[in-house]
Amino acid sequence: MGKVNGGFLVSQAVQREGIEQVFGLIGYYVSPIFAACSKTGLKIYDTRHEQAAVHMADGYSQLTGNPGVAVVTGGPGFANAISGIIKAYKSFTPLVLITGGFEPQRKDAGGLEDMDQLTLVKQYTKWCGTVYDTARIPEYIAIAFRHAVSGRRGPVVLEIPINYLRNEIDEELVVWPEKYRTDAKIYGDNEKIAEAICLIEKAKKPIIIAGNGVFYSKAEEELKMFAEYTGIPVFTVNAGRGVLPDDHELCFSPGRALEAGPQLYAFKNADTVIVFGSSLDYSVSFGRPPVFAQNQVFIQVDVDPSEIGFSCRNIDVGIVGHSNVVLKQILDSMKASGKVNKNKYSSWISELKKIRFDFWSDLEKDINNNSKPIHPQRLISDIQKVIPKDSVIVMDGSNAMLWACLLFKCYKPGHHVIGPSGTYGPMGTGLPLALGAKIAKPDKVVVLYTGDGSLGFNLIEVNTAVRMGIPVVIIIHNDSSWGFCRETQRTIFGDSSCNYGTDLGFTRYDKIIEDFGGYGELISDPDDIVPALNRAVNSNKIACLNVIVDGEMSPGANFLNGTVKVNEKE
Structure with a gap:
């Protein structure tokens, strides 16, 4: 037996869990892990922002039911990942986040990126821990996975300081855990x-x-x-x-x-x-x-x-x-x-x-609506004419998400992924979730239905999709505004013209995605939806239909802002 470093042990331990890919962003504190993955065959999907890496792991987990794994560097890289950790925790999604960290022997002396990282997230994880011995890295990764999938599932965080990742030890000193968690179920009384x-x-x-x-x-x-x-x-x-x-x-x-x-x-x-x-x-x-x-x-x-x-x-x-x-x-x-x-x-x-x-008869009057801007119900109805029944639908935004959750049918477990899910409700998660979902189900059509506002949070990950060859179809519900906030303001203040901080202006997102190397079309005529979507699906690239939609509020949005009363549905 020879010498192995901590990065190699991380890669091997993760693969022993049946994991074939990780999501991450390179940085000094995790460089030994990235280097080892390239040598051991563990695929790395590298993102442009750490938050997106965690969301991709989240999307992968929601499609497979198994933990996704994200690897991010310490300090600001870890801080960038926190929103993704909280989202997973509040949605009960199992995932494992591995982060690097400052050398403990030199802490509290003004070092760069010296942070007490786990204190920031402890209350939003099922478990978090720090490795202080290179030989115990496999043991700690086993602990992390056990916590992620036991009982009510959720995210875990494992911090491995850089010196233990770089450190080389005799391989014979490493104990590889076996039979360390049970798959027994809890029976009811x-x-x-x-x-x-x-x-x-x-x-x-x-x-x-x-x-x-x-x-x-x-x-x-x-x-x-x-x-x-x-x-x-x-x-x-x-x-x-x-x-x-x-x-x-x-x-x-x-x-x-x-x-x-x-x-x-x-x-x-x-x-x-x-x-x-x-x-x-x-x-x-x-x-x-x-x-x-x-x-x-x-x-x-x-x-x-x-x-x-x-x-x-x-x-x-x-x-x-x-x-x-x-x-x-x-x-x-x-x-x-x-x-x-x-x-x-x-x-x-x-x-x-x-x-x-009665509900659908009243609502479906807009399915064949030829008006311009395009009614959301016409748009979603036409999308469902094109895509297979077993497609994966990822939904993001506020009003756009509520229309999508109401109208898209779901026929397979895990095939509806709601971006702002759980009680945290972050917008902008849709694109990385969709990329993770496509990696989990490469043979399925993956469609992201998103508002124009929510798309902007992680738009840079189009570059990730192009570089890594991840073809998802983005449908932009584009009303050039934060539509739900706009209508809520008008309801609250009784002023149909108020628009406080909600106007986004019109943007050619389709051109942006084309410039990244994807496929894009602008859609303003409802008769163009079906042929354009066929072209987008068949492009085998990340593709975008930038659809100019009517900003009409969904029933769900009206329910949330109080203009739909429960007894009106009785």
């Missing part, structure tokens, strides 16, 4: 399972809300079997979109209250709400009135006990466990009893279908 079944059997108008926990526990088959056996309608939210396909007869998605669709009626009129793997946060109006009713029965299943009743909603039965095994436990027990009549809820299903039909 049998008494709680029985209590939940009792409440479900009494229900007359039940609904299921399925969220992130269903996706990350890979419970789509268990959810489908449970829904079909009981006949209970399903609303999927956040990373849970697609765990039951939107074209399934029992799927009434989207399920976030934010989209302000027919789900508002279901939420208010259900008598029993069964929540699998979803936080009762703002995206579902905290499970509280006025969107939900005060006297509803709530059953909540989550792998994290602190999530049960998180919003102070009264929870009649809380079950701690992974969604896949708890679903199976409930289903098996119900089958054994033989009491279930799935036709019991047929009138409730018919009621929901009527509400859904």
Whole structure:
């Protein structure tokens, strides 16, 4: 055995986790890692900003369900990555961030980029730690991965000071961890399972809300079997979109209250709400009135006990466990009893279908709208005529994102990625998320639907896409403004002309992307959408359709600014 340095140990340890690529930006403190990756075959997707590296890892994770890995340098590089860490934490996305750092032996003496880095992010990670021995690098990477994927998933940060990355040691001193984490699932308490079944059997108008926990526990088959056996309608939210396909007869998605669709009626009129793997946060109006009713029965299943009743909603039965095994436990027990009549809820299903039909009939009048600027509903309808059903849709912005979340259908788990997801809600994450998603699913069409404002945050990563050969299609919902903020101001102040800091002016983003080496077209006529999108998809480059749209507010935007009342949907 020969000598190995810390950078080599990082590369090897990451590959032992089944990771084939990392996302990062070069810097002094991580140079040994980059050098080792080039020698060991670990692919590096290098970005133009550290925040984008973390978001790319996030996008990769959301498509695969496995941790993405980002590598960023210490000091300002690490500081640039913090927003991405918080986003992952607030969205429960598993990822591993490896950062370099200042030599501990020389700290507190005025050295360049000497920072207490982990203090900045400790409260927004599942775990963070520092390596102080080169030989223990594989051990610490194993610890990091274990924390990222155990229980409720989330980001972890591992700091490795530069001297331990450069240091060479005898390879025989290194202990490579094996069998250091379990894949065992947490089963629900049998008494709680029985209590939940009792409440479900009494229900007359039940609904299921399925969220992130269903996706990350890979419970789509268990959810489908449970829904079909009981006949209970399903609303999927956040990373849970697609765990039951939107074209399934029992799927009434989207399920976030934010989209302000027919789900508002279901939420208010259900008598029993069964929540699998979803936080009762703002995206579902905290499970509280006025969107939900005060006297509803709530059953909540989550792998994290602190999530049960998180919003102070009264929870009649809380079950701690992974969604896949708890679903199976409930289903098996119900089958054994033989009491279930799935036709019991047929009138409730018919009621929901009527509400859904009326909602979409009213909204879909704009599908064939030939007006200019282009109506968002016409744009999204035409996009869905072109792209395959199994395409990945990444949605970013405010009003643009809310239109997209409402209108785009989802048929596969993980194939809807919401940029401002979780309770952090950062805009501008869409482009790097889409790049990470394309790397995870290179055989799928990946479409980023984004506002013009949100695109600007990480626009430079078009250069990354061109350099690294990552062909995604960007659809810009371009109303030349911060549209949601503009309309919210007008609602608040009662002045239809107010425009405080919301005007962005018109920009030829398509030309910018062409100058980077991508493909771009400006679209102002709705009849040009379909042929232009075909050209963009077939360009095999990062491509952009810069679409001049009507700035009309989505139902979700109107709901958030208070101009849509819940009782108007009843």
